[in-house]
Amino acid sequence: MLDTIQFLNVEFFWLLLLLPIAVIWYVLKHHQQTAELKISSIKGFKNTSSFWSKFKHVLFALRLIALALLITALARPRTVDVSTKTKTTSGIDIVMAIDVSASMLAKDLRPNRLDALKEVAADFIDGRPNDRIGLVEYAGEAYTKTPITSDKSIVQRSLRDIKYNTIIESGTAIGMGLATSVNRLKDSRAKSKVIILLTDGVNNSGFIDPKIASELAVEYGIKVYTIGLGTNGMALSPVGINSNGSFRYGRMQVEIDETLLKEISAETGGEYFRATNNDKLAEIYNEINKLEKTEIEEKKYYNYDEKYRPLVLLAGLLLLIELILRNTIFRSFV
Incomplete structure (x- = not known):
């Protein structure tokens, strides 16, 4: 409750400095108005203390409290209730095209390229609450894992399920992966349409030329960010399958068709x-996240509830009580 109270005229709180001055004045004045009688001995007098003489100080306390309440009322205390309405003015439709060929199991990223990508991509998806996202898998061929949807739980579940399998034809069909992604976005009515295409190899499969697929992306107003995944030089990569079905690893030269990927993104x-x-992979997705900003319109509504009235009424009540006491029980000329 207290953390929601605001004071519109805080400068009036400086008047509170008058209260300790008033207390000092009252103490000095009280001593001056106290009559003194000098006698040689008080043994013959009974030592009694008057309750009412001490209670009379309550009158001054009531006046001080009333003054403090009036000063606080002048500062205009009020509570503020803020309600926010958020509206996405231009959403972005994003398709993430992910290479799932056997080479994505290379261990130059921890624990391997595919698992490292899935971890970073999951964070990227969580950071786009106002956008629709879809997933496309490709190796020697391509297919849609998840159509573009605003349900992030579906996208995240599909992302976790992505893994290397022998069902998809082996190879790296960049053109097929890009064309399938374009097909998912071509009918989108979003103001901005984006494909994030990731691969760790060269285009060596598929019946669609990557350059034709990039021309289709241009025709439908789709922007393509391309990512080449893999270390420079040699990487511990799958080179065969053992009799028990596990992969046999060996050091292989990393080959990424950077020229093609640069052409696709530039075009x-x-x-x-x-x-x-x-x-570096995490930095790249963060950079794309910054480049593709979703415009959000936020409206805030403020409801103010003035709180000075109860303070004024209480101060008036205290002053009335003081006035009644001073003119009845403590009637005096002071």
Whole structure:
């Protein structure tokens, strides 16, 4: 309650400095008005103390409290109730095209490229509460994992389910992955349409040329951010399958068609990024998050409730009590 109270005229609180001055004045005045009688001995007098003589100080206390209440009332205390209405004025539809070929199991990122990507992508999705997001998987072919949706729980669940499998044809079909993503966005009515395409290899499969797919993206007003994933040089990558079904690893040269990825991003108005480790991958998604801002209109409504009236009434009541006491029980000329 107290943390919601505001004072419109706080400068009136300086008047509270008058209260200790009034107390000092009252003490000095009281001593001056006290009669003195000098005698040699008080043994013959009974030592009694008058309750009413001490209670008379309550009159001054009532006046001080009333004055403090009036000063607080002048400061205009009030409570503020703030209600906020948020409206997304221009949402963004985003499709994340993820390479799920066997090379994404390389261990140059921790614990491997695919799991590192899923962790960073999950944070990215959580950071876009006002946008619709879809997922596309591709290797030697491509398919839609999740259509664009505003239900982030569905997207997150689908992202967690992404893994390497032998059902999809092996290879890296960048053109197929990009074309499938374009197909998911071409009918979108969002003001901004974005594809984040990630790969760790070169286009070596699929029947759609990546350049044709990028031309389709331009035609439908879709911006493409491309990410090349993998360290520079050699990486511990899958080179075969053991008899028990597990992968056999060996050191392989990392090959990413950066020229193609740069051309796709430049032609569509996006940017190309290279992620060589976990931290760099996280920085890239943070950068894309900053580049693609969703415009949000926020309206705040303020409801003020003035609180000075009860203070004035209480101060008036205390002054009335003081006036009654002073003119009845404590009747005097002071």
